[in-house]
Amino acid sequence: MTFDMDQLNSFLLVGSAVTLLAILAVRVSTRVGLPSLLLYLMIGVMLGEAGAGIGFEDAALAQALGLGALVLILSEGGLTTDWRSIRPSMRIGSALATLGVAVSVGVVAVAGHYVLGLNWQLAVLLGAVISATDAAAVFSVLRGIPLPARLSGALEAESGLNDAPTVVLVILVSSGAALEQGWLMMVVSVVLQLAGGIAGGLAVGFGGAWLMRRAALPASGLYPIAVLCLAILAYAAAAAIGASGFAAVYVAALVLGNSELPHRAATRSFSEGIAWLAQIGLFVMLGLLLSPSRISLATVGIALAAGLVLTLVARPLSVLVCAAVSPMPWRELGFISWAGLRGAVPIVFTTIPLVAGVPDAEKLFDIVFVMVVVGTLLTAPTLPLAAKLLKVARRSEPRGLEVEAAPLERIAADLLQVKISDRSRLHGVEVSELRLPAGASVSLVIRGGETLVPDGRTVLKHGDDLLVVTPRKDREATEARLRVVAQRGRLANWLRPE
Numbered sequence: 201m202t203f204d205m206d207q208l209n210s211f212l213l214v215g216s217a218v219t220l221l222a223i224l225a226v227r228v229s230t231r232v233g234l235p236s237l238l239l240y241l242m243i244g245v246m247l248g249e250a251g252a253g254i255g256f257e258d259a260a261l262a263q264a265l266g267l268g269a270l271v272l273i274l275s276e277g278g279l280t281t282d283w284r285s286i287r288p289s290m291r292i293g294s295a296l297a298t299l300g301v302a303v304s305v306g307v308v309a310v311a312g313h314y315v316l317g318l319n320w321q322l323a324v325l326l327g328a329v330i331s332a333t334d335a336a337a338v339f340s341v342l343r344g345i346p347l348p349a350r351l352s353g354a355l356e357a358e359s360g361l362n363d364a365p366t367v368v369l370v371i372l373v374s375s376g377a378a379l380e381q382g383w384l385m386m387v388v389s390v391v392l393q394l395a396g397g398i399a400g401g402l403a404v405g406f407g408g409a410w411l412m413r414r415a416a417l418p419a420s421g422l423y424p425i426a427v428l429c430l431a432i433l434a435y436a437a438a439a440a441i442g443a444s445g446f447a448a449v450y451v452a453a454l455v456l457g458n459s460e461l462p463h464r465a466a467t468r469s470f471s472e473g474i475a476w477l478a479q480i481g482l483f484v485m486l487g488l489l490l491s492p493s494r495i496s497l498a499t500v501g502i503a504l505a506a507g508l509v510l511t512l513v514a515r516p517l518s519v520l521v522c523a524a525v526s527p528m529p530w531r532e533l534g535f536i537s538w539a540g541l542r543g544a545v546p547i548v549f550t551t552i553p554l555v556a557g558v559p560d561a562e563k564l565f566d567i568v569f570v571m572v573v574v575g576t577l578l579t580a581p582t583l584p585l586a587a588k589l590l591k592v593a594r595r596s597e598p599r600g601l602e603v604e605a606a607p608l609e610r611i612a613a614d615l616l617q618v619k620i621s622d623r624s625r626l627h628g629v630e631v632s633e634l635r636l637p638a639g640a641s642v643s644l645v646i647r648g649g650e651t652l653v654p655d656g657r658t659v660l661k662h663g664d665d666l667l668v669v670t671p672r673k674d675r676e677a678t679e680a681r682l683r684v685v686a687q688r689g690r691l692a693n694w695l696r697p698e
Contacts, residue, residue, distance in 0.1 A: 241486060244488045262486070263555050269478040277450065278454035279428075293356070296358040296519070297360075303514070307513055308331065329549040332362045333541055335360055348592065364450075370549050398444075405455025409461060425470070428471055435449035500570055503566075504570075511575065511579075546571075613672055616679070620686075622662050627660060636670070
């Protein structure tokens, strides 16, 4: 198949217009409290055979592009996640991503076979593809709700880790290997692939961080590209040796995002932009893949029934089982149960049985598509209300500092560029009241385009940019001190950093 200049021009015209429309749609989705994925899916449907007539039926291409987009989304999730905030929640998050998925798959599979009349293969596949929460949906929706760190950390850790065991399970069931190997060997295979992926992610993450700290790249814009390439390298290397690439890419990105690297803020912004682009392309493509004419009342009925089983039985039961591993207050467990957001991930996973030629795989795709749309419409807008009713929402606090870092290798120090936001309580604080660790100092204040060399009596204001020099060994303590003053103001003089 050839691709001439006219086709390229048409592709760029349509692609840029659709992408711009999708970006502007984020504003609409934010106002109504819905994940933008729904709007993107609908754009894809309108561009497809039921709308503009663009045909797209290549399930293999959709699977390849979908899994590639998930790699970029998980990279962004790891790079923008604060390890200190999710570390206390890793036990419950890991349990939800493994044990919780197993419980959910079992409950949905049994209900799918005995209640919905699906054959065992299709029932297990249904349970598998809808048991994984969606990282893009969780990151975009929950980060806008003022939740305690242990609660948001548990949900973010779950969404970042549960793709790995789920995709292994879907592949084994779709290929028929699960029946050949037996369930015990399948569990062993999943565990080994997870362990290999985590080990590979740690190796690439720490090795890449060591390399980036010593690489003197000629342009700052190269650092974000290099870090993202390292995360993708972790996925590809793990997949090449038969380990879980999804576990590897999330773990590697988590390590890189929490390492002392040059231009961390720029790296995070770059990864967020790439992740948004991946989400837009992914959701629009999945919308194109849908054939609305195939969806019948029976399909809608099965989708609604499966959604009810998942939401009211499987998810709560899996959360309760995991609470035995890491006990939490019942209110927080209730919110975790309700906040299991599904998005593009379940739909992408349905392309695996489509490519494998599993009987009724198109029916599974349609069921999951309808279930995701309806479930997201009902769940996402109610999360702020659920957090309020369950009394798990915390008082809205000032935003954290925006910190950019550059290495000063010759003196083993880091230069931090700190932006004081409009909500920060650093406003009105004198430089001497910051009480930074010994050796750290505010060397310059940029205010209204003018530079100011501060002394101890200099009062900080909203909109100021600070240049802070800190010994590398004290960088974490310096950032922690700045953050606690940004949250508590002068009272932080008598409070330890959190």
